[in-house]
Amino acid sequence: MGQEACVRREPWTLAFTAEPKEVAGLRRAMRLHLGIWGLHEVVDQAQLCVSELASNVITHVGTGTPATLAVSMNGVRLRIEVRDPDTRALPTLLHVNVDAEGGRGMALVDALAERWGVELGPDRKVTWCELATGLASPSGHVEGPGVRRAQALLESCTDTRTLCGTGEGKVARAMSQESVITVITDFLHWLRAHGCDVDEALDRAQSRYEAELERR
Known part of the structure; x- marks a missing residue:
């Protein structure tokens, strides 16, 4: 994933x-x-x-x-x-x-x-x-609606200096990835705390992601 x-x-x-x-x-x-x-x-x-x-x-x-x-x-x-x-x-x-x-x-x-x-x-x-290409930065992603929503969410939850496009090299990429993983983990805790099936949510998210890629 x-x-x-x-x-x-x-x-x-x-x-x-x-x-x-x-x-x-x-x-x-x-x-x-x-x-x-x-x-x-x-x-x-x-x-x-x-x-x-x-x-x-x-x-x-x-x-x-x-x-x-x-x-x-x-x-x-x-x-x-x-x-x-x-x-x-x-x-x-x-x-x-x-x-x-x-x-x-x-x-x-x-x-x-x-x-x-x-x-x-x-x-x-x-x-x-x-x-x-529609890229915002050479190492970033095409600016689709999902990417913009994720970027806005990450900026509200993390130090913006650690996000993709604001640093260089392996250290910056590792920090960006860790920020994303932290936010995903927090959402999984939220789902569990509200009685949701975490595995089902992950499966649905993966299926939706793959379907969106195929439509591009």
Whole structure:
């Protein structure tokens, strides 16, 4: 049942070969990692951007090109990079007709992302985009109604300096988690004192939590 008050979102990379069959695997990896990071709301947009950036390499650099997907957080934005060794074929934003079958790739990325660009190095090109996540802090959670209610409750019951987003490192995360556990424990005592079935309440809370995650 436990989920840390702060989420560690470490950068990750995945090497791939620029082939159409690889795109589905990149999409699955993106969904898996964003689920672990708690960024369910941006999974669809992120998968589309990954598909378009990878397809851009396939189409304009060439099938079989060794490439790398890199995903990280830039503040509260999700940053997606696709790296390839060709510094000549630069992505361009085309204004295509709605009936056109091609040329939509970067236009779609431009529509989904807050910003995107291309960085050139001596031996590689990095095409990147950044998506808004709805996070209040890089290690926090998406600001849904449940998160806001929990934050307000914690601030009324604990020292706000121990809460997620106001400190750094493992110590701050441990203090945040301990604050949450203390409040949950107090509620369990309250339920027992009022003759409620604690196990039933925990089961109902877990079921409701999982159902809300599935709806995202």
